[in-house]
Amino acid sequence: xxxxxxxxxxxxxxxxxxxxxxxxxxxxxxxxxxxxxxxxxxxxxxxxxxxxxxxxxxxxxxxxxxxxxxxxxxxxxxxxxxxxxxxxxxxxxxxxxxxxxxxxxxxxxxxxxxxxxxxxxxxxxxxxxxxxxxxxxxxxxxxxxxxxxxxxxxxxxxxxxxxxxxxxxxxxxxxxxxxxxxxxxxxxxxxxxxxxxxxxxxxxxxxxxxxxxxxxxxxxxxxxxxxxxxxxxxxxxxxxxxxxxxxxxxxxxxxxxxxxxxxxxxxxxxxxxxxxxxxxxxxxxxxxxxxxxxxxxxxxxxxxxxxxxxxxxxxxxxxxxxxxxxxxxxxxxxxxxxx
Numbered sequence: 066x067x068x069x070x071x072x073x074x075x076x077x078x079x080x081x082x083x084x085x086x087x088x089x090x091x092x093x094x095x096x097x098x099x100x101x102x103x104x105x106x107x108x109x110x111x112x113x114x115x116x117x118x119x120x121x122x123x124x125x126x127x128x129x130x131x132x133x134x135x136x137x138x139x140x141x142x143x144x145x146x147x148x149x150x151x152x153x154x155x156x157x158x159x160x161x162x163x164x165x166x167x168x169x170x171x172x173x174x175x176x177x178x179x180x181x182x183x184x185x186x187x188x189x190x191x192x193x194x195x196x197x198x199x200x201x202x203x204x205x206x207x208x209x210x211x212x213x214x215x216x217x218x219x220x221x222x223x224x225x226x227x228x229x230x231x232x233x234x235x236x237x238x239x240x241x242x243x244x245x246x247x248x249x250x251x252x253x254x255x256x257x258x259x260x261x262x263x264x265x266x267x268x269x270x271x272x273x274x275x276x277x278x279x280x281x282x283x284x285x286x287x288x289x290x291x292x293x294x295x296x297x298x299x300x301x302x303x304x305x306x307x308x309x310x311x312x313x314x315x316x317x318x319x320x321x322x323x324x325x326x327x328x329x330x331x332x333x334x335x336x337x338x339x340x341x342x343x344x345x346x347x348x349x350x351x352x353x354x355x356x357x358x359x360x361x362x363x364x365x366x367x368x369x370x371x372x373x374x375x376x377x378x379x380x381x382x383x384x385x386x387x388x389x390x391x392x393x394x395x396x397x398x399x400x401x402x403x404x
Contacts, residue, residue: 066402066403066404067370067371067372067373067398067403068108068109068139068307068309068371068372068373069107069108069109069372069373069374069375069393069394069398069403069404070102070107070108070109070110070111070139070141070309070372070373070374070375071098071102071107071109071110071111071374071375071376071377071386071390072111072112072113072143072311072374072375072376072377073095073098073110073111073112073113073121073376073377073379074112074113074115074120074121074376074379075091075092075095075112075113075120075121075379076091076119076120076379076380077090077091077119077120077380078119078380083380084380084381084382084383084385085379085380085382088119091120091121091379092121092127092130094379094382094383095110095112095121095127095131095379096127096130096131096134097383098110098377098379098383098386098387099131099134099135099138099140100131100134100135101383101387102138102387102390103135103136103137103138105387105390105391105394106394107138107390107394108138108139108372109138109139109140109141109171109372109374110131110135110138110139110140110141111139111140111141111142111143111171111173111374112124112127112128112141112142112143113142113143113144114142114144114145114146115146115180115181116146116149116180116181116182116185116189117180117181117182117185118180118181124142124145125158125159125161125162128140128141128142128162128166128170129161129162129165129166131166132162132163132165132166132167132169132170133165133166135166135169136167137169138169139169139170139171140166140169140170140171141170141171141172141173141249142171142172142173142174143173143249143251143269143271143309143311143374144173144174144175144177144249144251144269145172145173145174145175146175146176146177146178146180146186146203147174147175147176147177147203147204147206147207147210148176148177148186148191148199148202148203148206149177149185149186149189149191150206150210151206152206152207152209152210152213153209153213153237155210156210156213156214156237157237157238157239159172159214159241159244160214160237160238160239160240160241160244161239163241163244163247164239164241168241168243168244170241170244170247171247171249171267172244172247172248172249173249173250173251173269174207174210174248174249174250174251174266175203175250175251175252175269176199176200176203176204176257177203178273178339179339179340184199186199186202191206204260207250207264208264210248211245211248211264211265211266213236213237214244214245214248215245216236216240216242217234217236218233218234218235218236219234219235219236220234220235220236221234221235222234222235245265246265246304247267248266248267249266249267249268249269249307249309250264250266250267250268250269251269251270251271252268252269252270252274252289252293253273253274253275253344254274254275254277254289255277255288255289255292255293258270258289258290258292258293258296259292259293259296261293262293262294262296262297262300262306263296263300265300265302267306267307267308267309268290268293268306268307268308268309269309269311270286270289270290270308270309270310270311270366270370271310271311272311272312272313272346272347272349272376273339273344273345273346273347274286274289274344274345275342275343275344275345276336276343276344276345281334282334282345282346282347282348282366283347283363283364283365283366283367284365284366285345286310286347286365286366286369287365287366287368287369289366290308290310290366290369290370291369293306293308294306294308307371307372308369308370308371308372309370309371309372309373309374310366310367310369310370310372310373310374311373311374311375311376312347312349312350312364312367312373312374312375312376313349313350313351313375313376314349314350314351314357314361314375314393314397315349315350315351315389316352316353316354316357316389316392316393316396316397317351317352317353317354317357318353318354318392318396319388321385322392325378325381326351327351328351332348332349333348334346334347334348335348354392354396354397354400357397358397358400358401361397361401362401373403375389375390375393377389377390
């Protein structure tokens with residue numbers, strides 16, 4: 066059995082063929098897709114966060130709105146770029162959204178990927194401390210955020226407060242108990258996966274990682290997951306961690322499916338350079354259900370993970386994405402033991 070969710074990048078563009086032409090379309094259709102996915106029995110609705118782009122950005126209004134209109138589905142991010150975040154303000158936003166959702170937030174954080182502008186986080190008022198780079202800054206922001214989610218008081222109260230205070234140092238409010246155990250780190254390397262394990266974060270691994278051994282992507286990703294679990298065990302945490310991977314998977318059952326994806330997925334891994342780092346991009350999957358099932362059985366990282374996020378082509382509209390999800394749930398997941 067696996068936890069299955071969708072992952073949307075929330076693109077919009079006023080272009081021919083796009084069913085998502087404005088930011089309003091992207092936000093409202095994201096809510097509609099999450100509601101429909103819950104009705105189908107999908108376990109999670111996850112959203113990517115990008116800045117300076119025609120994509121979903123500030124996630125908490127969207128997560129809160131979905132939380133208010135659903136009752137069971139996990140609601141998450143994959144991922145929030147922590148170079149751009151004020152960790153204290155983020156702790157307040159996250160606490161509020163989680164309380165609205167009844168404790169269903171699953172927040173994926175990360176150092177982030179290359180953005181649309183140079184050093185975009187500087188425009189948000191952040192810069193690395195002396196001796197840091199942007200990745201160090203993102204991890205520092207993350208550690209502060211995790212500390213705030215513990216709910217401990219740290220701020221000295223005013224001797225003349227506007228309202229009565231509880232005794233002792235004050236914490237940020239609203240505080241959502243349990244959210245700390247539902248924080249994930251999106252890792253592109255084995256080292257940062259092990260760092261996340263040490264801090265007690267769950268692991269999100271996508272279709273991109275540092276090419277550390279030259280092996281096929283899914284084998285490297287499976288090794289990353291095993292290294293993470295060993296580091297978790299060594300850290301002595303008392304709960305079991307969760308691990309997710311994401312994949313583009315399309316079962317071709319209709320003429321429309323074949324029109325959009327009939328040339329197959331990216332049937333082999335790709336190698337490229339990201340910020341002077343050799344990176345490996347995992348293949349996608351698109352085929353008739355029987356052949357698709359055989360291909361997916363060979364993906365070692367999917368087998369290692371307990372959670373699988375299906376990347377969806379959100380610009381094709383809610384109805385088509387509901388079809389994509391439903392086809393996977395009915396024609397693929399049962400044969401693989403995911404359902």
